[in-house]
Amino acid sequence: MDKRRVVITGIGVVSPYGAGLERFWQALAGGESARRPIQGFDASVYRSGQGGEAPAELLADAGARARCGDPGEDSAYFLALAAAEALRDAGLGLIFDDAERVGCVLGTLCAGMRNMREYGAAYEAGLPSPVAAETIPAHYQLDFLARRHNLTGPSSLVSTACSSTTDALGYAFDLIRGGECDRCLSGGGDVLAEMIHAAFNGLYSITTGEPRPFDSERDGFFIGEGAGLFHLETLESARARGARIHAEILGYGLSNTGHHLTATSEDGGGEALAIRRALDDAGLAPADIDYINCHGTGTRHNDASEIRAINLVFGDAAERLHISSNKASIGHCMGAAGALEAAATVLALENSLIPPTLHTRGDEAELRSRLVGAEARPAALRRALSQSFGFGGACSCIVFGHYREDGHA
Numbered sequence: 001m002d003k004r005r006v007v008i009t010g011i012g013v014v015s016p017y018g019a020g021l022e023r024f025w026q027a028l029a030g031g032e033s034a035r036r037p038i039q040g041f042d043a044s045v046y047r048s049g050q051g052g053e054a055p056a057e058l059l060a061d062a063g064a065r066a067r068c069g070d071p072g073e074d075s076a077y078f079l080a081l082a083a084a085e086a087l088r089d090a091g092l093g094l095i096f097d098d099a100e101r102v103g104c105v106l107g108t109l110c111a112g113m114r115n116m117r118e119y120g121a122a123y124e125a126g127l128p129s130p131v132a133a134e135t136i137p138a139h140y141q142l143d144f145l146a147r148r149h150n151l152t153g154p155s156s157l158v159s160t161a162c163s164s165t166t167d168a169l170g171y172a173f174d175l176i177r178g179g180e181c182d183r184c185l186s187g188g189g190d191v192l193a194e195m196i197h198a199a200f201n202g203l204y205s206i207t208t209g210e211p212r213p214f215d216s217e218r219d220g221f222f223i224g225e226g227a228g229l230f231h232l233e234t235l236e237s238a239r240a241r242g243a244r245i246h247a248e249i250l251g252y253g254l255s256n257t258g259h260h261l262t263a264t265s266e267d268g269g270g271e272a273l274a275i276r277r278a279l280d281d282a283g284l285a286p287a288d289i290d291y292i293n294c295h296g297t298g299t300r301h302n303d304a305s306e307i308r309a310i311n312l313v314f315g316d317a318a319e320r321l322h323i324s325s326n327k328a329s330i331g332h333c334m335g336a337a338g339a340l341e342a343a344a345t346v347l348a349l350e351n352s353l354i355p356p357t358l359h360t361r362g363d364e365a366e367l368r369s370r371l372v373g374a375e376a377r378p379a380a381l382r383r384a385l386s387q388s389f390g391f392g393g394a395c396s397c398i399v400f401g402h403y404r405e406d407g408h409a
Contacts, residue, residue, distance in 0.1 A: 003177040007403060009243040010090030010231030012082035013343055014189070016052035016224045016330050019064075019081050021089070024340075025347050027329075028355045029376045034330050035210070035222050040114075041194045048206040051192050052224030052331030054078065069148050072135040075111040075189035075336075076144045078227035083145060083185060090231040091243055095150045096183075103154040103184035104146055105172040107164030109335030110225075111138040113193035141189060153181045159335065161390030162295070163254075164188060165228065166338030170252035170398055172232055182234055187339035189227030196334065197223055205299050210359040213296040213325035214303050214371055218360075221298045224331025228339025247346045250383065250399040251282025257393035265393075266301075268308030274395035275313045278385065282399040286314040289321065289399070291354060291384040292369070293345040296325025297332055298360075306389065307366045314369075322379055324372040328358040338388040342398060345386040349402045353378055 016034030043049035068080035172186035257270025362371040
């Protein structure tokens with residue numbers, strides 16, 4: 001059976017900048033940093049007290065929560081806002097009539113962790129819990145979204161650390177092109193949880209200054225939060241209803257470094273395998289890629305292995321590649337990072353503009369590609385790669401193409 005072509009017709013975002021795709025893109029492309037002192041918990045006891053929290057007014061907006069169906073957990077709230085925006089963008093209502101043919105694949109790492117802490121603290125103090133127990137498991141956001149939008153087709157929750165939502169998008173892509181469903185909501189949400197902030201401080205992965213991906217003096221990232229949600233459908237369906245097409249998904253690849261629970265591979269070999277598999281799945285050569293939205297954490301080992309992986313796959317073609325990292329702007333949004341960075345990649349294709357990588361000099365010795373620095377760079381982009389490399393050795397890459405009416409990406 002011929003594989004069906006899959007396109008993106010709706011995107012919704014909640015980021016440390018706030019709610020909405022337009023706000024996200026304007027701030028990201030404009031070089032705005034979302035890094036600020038953490039307010040949600042006492043971060044003064046850690047090496048770094050900086051993070052990328054969603055704006056306090058959004059978190060406290062009871063009206064917005066009510067319009068989203070009153071989700072009892074913040075990542076589900078972010079995701080509900082993003083889903084509503086994605087469906088509006090796609091020209092669709094909230095409820096699907098063809099529910100059995102609509103899938104839902106989400107990814108997360110930290111969902112429920114804030115609620116778990118509150119629940120445990122109340123229990124220890126002998127007080128009633130301010131949160132419901134059913135909002136603690138990570139799968140709550142999948143259950144909430146499925147009930148809210150009547151999603152009764154294939155569904156799954158992916159948790160592969162920092163690559164969770166890249167894997168969610170890849171799985172949704174496979175479901176549609178393989179004929180198991182006709183459309184899918186995919187992405188995921190995450191929260192800035194104290195437990196994770198503490199752990200990364202203990203690993204010396206949180207910067208005490210500014211995040212500087214691919215800089216020789218880089219010392220880590222800050223943690224962000226938010227959600228990204230995509231409405232995917234077949235090209236045939238999108239054309240039939242005259243939908244706006246943001247981009248086409250061309251391929252997806254994944255691998256495992258098989259190296260270490262928290263450390264990246266030293267030679268970039270595991271990461272390179274995921275890139276090659278994504279290109280092979282898309283039927284593309286390395287020279288066909290114009291831009292890579294890098295994982296780009298700004299940690300010493302991750303950036304080094306990512307550069308080596310790019311050099312391994314692209315060879316001399318690496319020198320004409322544009323690359324950038326969003327994490328210097330919005331932080332590392334954990335499980336939601338892949339979805340937010342995929343959104344940035346698609347918007348870069350649509351707008352022929354690559355958002356900046358803040359604070360970096362780009363002087364890492366092995367770097368051969370054209371790193372976009374302090375200011376956004378206009379560029380004619382046809383195809384782009386968004387890549388995520390997580391703990392446990394999980395490596396995931398997805399290829400997007402700028403859709404043209406002549407049918408070629």
